[in-house]
Amino acid sequence: MRALLLVSHGSRRTQSNEEVNQVCEQLKEELGESFDIIDSVFLEIASPSIPEGIKRCVVAGSSSVTILPYFLAAGRHVTEDIPAIVADASEKYPGVSISLTRHIGASEGMLKLISSIIRQG
Amino acid sequence: MRALLLVSHGSRRTQSNEEVNQVCEQLKEELGESFDIIDSVFLEIASPSIPEGIKRCVVAGSSSVTILPYFLAAGRHVTEDIPAIVADASEKYPGVSISLTRHIGASEGMLKLISSIIRQG
Numbered sequence: 001m002r003a004l005l006l007v008s009h010g011s012r013r014t015q016s017n018e019e020v021n022q023v024c025e026q027l028k029e030e031l032g033e034s035f036d037i038i039d040s041v042f043l044e045i046a047s048p049s050i051p052e053g054i055k056r057c058v059v060a061g062s063s064s065v066t067i068l069p070y071f072l073a074a075g076r077h078v079t080e081d082i083p084a085i086v087a088d089a090s091e092k093y094p095g096v097s098i099s100l101t102r103h104i105g106a107s108e109g110m111l112k113l114i115s116s117i118i119r120q121g
Numbered sequence: 122m123r124a125l126l127l128v129s130h131g132s133r134r135t136q137s138n139e140e141v142n143q144v145c146e147q148l149k150e151e152l153g154e155s156f157d158i159i160d161s162v163f164l165e166i167a168s169p170s171i172p173e174g175i176k177r178c179v180v181a182g183s184s185s186v187t188i189l190p191y192f193l194a195a196g197r198h199v200t201e202d203i204p205a206i207v208a209d210a211s212e213k214y215p216g217v218s219i220s221l222t223r224h225i226g227a228s229e230g231m232l233k234l235i236s237s238i239i240r241q242g
Contacts, residue, residue, distance in 0.1 A: 104235070
C-alpha cells in the first residue's frame with residue numbers, strides 16, 4: 001500500500017488549509033492509480049501534523065509514504081524542518097519506506113501557470 | 122510602461138529568496154513582451170519590500186503595476202497583508218494603475234506540476 005502526503009505550512013485561516021485539502025482531493029483523480037492514500041498534512045498551526053499523517057498511513061498498512069513539500073521555495077522549513085521530521089519518522093517506522101520529494105519550484109509548468117494567472121488579470 | 126512584481130514571503134535563507142528571483146528571470150523570457158519590468162519583491166525579511174518595488178516601478182515611469190502573490194494558499198498574507206499594502210500604494214500613486222492578481226493555487230497546471238515531481242521521485 002502506497003501513500004502520498006502533501007505537506008503545507010498551515011494557516012490560522014481555515015479556508016487556506018481547506019484550499020490545500022482541495023488540491024489533495026483533485027490529486028486523487030490525477031494520481032489515484034499510483035497511491036492508495038493521498039492526504040494533506042501541516043507543518044504548523046493546522047492539523048493533522050506531519051507525524052500524525054505518517055502514523056495514519058502506517059496504521060492503515062502503508063509500506064511506502066511519499067512526502068511532497070507544498071512550498072514554493074526552499075526556505076528553512078523545506079531544507080531543515082521537514083527533513084528532520086521525516087528522519088524521525090523513518091527511525092520510528094524502520095519497516096516503512098518514507099521518502100521526501102523536492103518542493104514546488106521553478107519549472108516550465110510554473111512559468112505557464114504564472115502566465116495564465118496574468119492573462120486572467 | 123508596464124511592470125510585473127512577483128511577491129513572495131521572504132526567507133532568512135538567501136538561497137530561498139534567490140530561487141524566487143530566478144523564477145522572475147525565467148518569467149522575463151515568458152512574459153517579456155507584455156511587461157517592461159519584471160521583478161521580485163518580498164512581504165517580509167528580504168528586500169526589496171513591496172512598497173520599495175512599487176516605488177522603483179513608478180520612478181522608472183510605469184503607468185501600470187501588476188502584482189502577483191507568489192503564495193500557494195490564501196492565508197492572511199494573501200487576503201489581508203498584501204491587499205492592504207497595495208491599497209496604500211494606490212493611494213500614494215493615483216496616476217498609476219496598481220492591480221493585484223490571484224495567488225498561485227489549485228489549477229490543472231498545478232496538478233500536472235505535482236504529478237511531474239512525484240514521477241521524478
